[in-house]
Amino acid sequence: MNWDNLITTNPDFIWYDAGLTVHLYFREATNLPVSQKFYIYLNIKHIQIQSRDIIYYFLVYKQKTKEPMAYIYLRGGDSTDWISPAKAPFGGVQTHELCSSREVIFLLSCVENFVKNNGGKKIIIKTAPENYDISEYLKLYECYNRSNYEPKDIAKNHDITVSNTPFEDIITSAERRRLKKCRKAGFITIPIPAINVSGVYGFVSTMKNHLGYSLSISLEELKILFSTFPDDVKVFSVNDHNRIIAIAVTVRVNRGILYNFLVADRPEYRSYSPMVALLEGIYKYCQSDRIRILDLGISLDHHGIEKPSLIRFKENMGAKPSLKITWQKTLDT
Template identity: 40%
Template sequence: MKNPDFDWVENGLETRLYIQHFVTEIPLSFEPFLYQTADYLNAQNCDRRFSFYLFRKGEALSAACIHFTNIDTSFVSPLRAPFGGVQCDEKCKANELSFFLRCVEDWFSSQTNATKCIIRTAATCYKSADKHFLLFNSYETAGYKITRKFINHHIPVSRSPFVNTIIPAERRRLAKCRKSGFQAELYAKPDFEIVYNFIHNSRSEKGYLMSMTPKQVDVLINKFPHQCRIFVVRDESKIIAMSVTVLVSKGILYNFLPADLSDYKSFSPMVYLLETVYNYCQKEEIRILDLGISTDHHGIEKPGLLKFKKNLGGIESFKITYEKKIEVLLGN
């Protein structure tokens, strides 16, 4: 294993910091979310990553990790991903995370260009209630403040059919799509340009900016073919709805980039598409279909989209961003 650039040792715990242009895969005692893997981090174009890992004495596997990127005078977790933050194993305790976050702060306080630390965390539905409160309390105890808290929706995937989760009005739209002969399916061997242009044009006609560059979408589709699944609804050969989904972990599928054509609004083909995604989750034994937050490109929540996700049986959780001002140590 590569030697760390810095390390801290206290009471049988060790935090290691790796500062690297190319992230080395460190063995973990838990399944990392896609955005915490070396493959994903290395696919993002940035100067350096600052990767912290927590180890217990006598254990070869890391019990927790967090990755940062330096943007201007801020250190941000993550870069070009929906979320980052601390991820840890089921045995992690409050005192361990307290030590871990203190080490993170110690290092940032030694950097003269640092002013604040920003952590965008996964939706609370990704973790058990106990794990959420452990992490929430750890951030709070370490002095982090909540600066953003958005409503997130997810659909728990069960043996029950999708139609049982949605309200009657959406069932009628679903039936209308079927009656019109639309076809919803997994998009095999997706063409990057078709995918990007459809999503870009769909959002542009509704007055929304595209959240990813063409290169970022290309990387996601072509470098992560096993995690990235694209679903479409067609009216004969014409694509009328599309969604790029991301397998964040074995049990969580994120409905990342949904888009549809305004001309088909009365049909609501996105409902038909999501039924297909839900059926895919059932087949692959995926327990959570994450519908994400409902904001525009200014970060303002959209009431109509919030209502739509609720109508589909979406359950509310929260997606939280924490920030902490960094006090640079005198003499640095």
Template identity: 35%
Template sequence: MSLAVEARLGTIVVGKNQPHFPNGFLFNDPDHLDSQTDSPLMRLSLQHPLTGQAMARCAFVVRDGVGYSPAAAPFGSIEFGEDVSPDELICFVDALVEEVRQAGCQRIRLVNYPNCYAPTQTNRLIYALTESGFNLVANTPTQYVPVSDAPLTTRMHPSERQRLRKAQRAGLVASRWDNPCVETVVKHIQKGRAQQGYPLTIQSEYLSRLLRQFSHEFPVFVVRDGDSIAALCVCVRVRYDILYTFLPVSHPDYRTLSPMVLLIDHLYQYSQHTGVDLLDLGTSLDSNREHKPSLAQFKQNMGAVESPKLTFELKLM
């Protein structure tokens, strides 16, 4: 049974049974939260007094005396609608801090969604967290392409347009892989990451489970040379209007044909036809999780722009 505490214009709801949050981020949805960890998750939301829907929500897991949001995802933190007032947002932050404190934590760590996902809410959240004593501890920028009616080639650097034409002339074909063999996808990603010297940042068993449980939200795209796979990418439909390139890999034998350029161009066209406004190409990190300038430059050449992705912490007294 949920515990309810009256707030100014809404109700703070704590517990497993949470009100529905409309058009939210996948990583904060109940089913995905349940998939992230076997440990108990603490969940709370701000419920609208008239509609009964959630206006704000957050979930965290406790590990070694620290409350983490997310438990296991690119981001978590506090998600809220535009109609939440400044006072209500501060009230919700205070309620979250109190829940973390009551869970026996000495610290709370919130990994925010990229600013470009919700610019107005992000700026308001940064202010609310700072006012509540949180400190900014990390900024891991993501790079994204705003989707418009114009083709991606109008944003590309001339060198990438040339690589795109080269891949097309070589007969490479990009497409969405409908009903993919999960074992084949996972093995290809494992092999590709190992060849590039990148450890897989997600357990293969968990990736397989995500691809099966969330097949619609985790579409797979592929570049083929006949029956051979030249490049592959597991994407995430983070929200109805956001597509995130989660795990891209290229086969080293096709490096001279730059199949990833063709794949990103196809992802952009797919976005144009499926209501996606923002194509997130992700962060640019090397095998040590440090900024990789060459990867960032490639994404910039593909037409991407940078957006902050901030992490905040608060030490509890």
């Protein structure tokens, strides 16, 4: 990971401990550019989309080398609950490859110190799925535990490992038959080159509303996401001739991970299961662009309860489960 773009001057607060320094920034968030190698949700531009509230950025450095070892941001200040992320699939600590547990634990202790002194009662941290980076996941799991955080929620995330294996060889035989049915009907899966964001949003929200779901993002927020990250947000569709029957909005989390963010299909085409054809097209795109993980996300119904049928579908697509933990710490008063 290249951390060269992280600034090391003019912090709002500083903590020191045995060769380590933690810097806190919150006055001018634009003064904290983030390396392209970060997860997109930790990119300063994405963070600014997530919330208009004050965001607090904590970085831990080695004093001798001035090299940043770990980073976390939180939304807080006007609430007793301080949260990372403000509004994204995950936030939490991201570390340098050489970062030690001691450095992360010192960072978390400084966060706790500042939050407690500013009226905070609770810290909530939603972390990345374990399959994103197993070594970082295990290191951070230990650090949250040792810092007396407790799991508030443990969700089951699913992702497909992208390889040279053809998509039809990783899915179950029943899903292969549905894929062949889509091909026989002449359905075509394509990336949409010229995107009408309002049209995409209208399609997804209409189809979701039929199922009792609401979207986690507004039209305005989606427009800002597309305009801010034009190379990282892409739309794929399954077409029956000139008619769009299924859509997926994907987000490039980093160079090696693609997140299947928003998906929807027309109910009258469900007998064809166009979602299978849609995922095949996205999987092929991942193969061509050297993306190693296709993240299908967690599986919840419109009440926020785990949905077994959606889990079965993802596993039929060759996806494997991994844990996605939200940590919580209630602060002593």
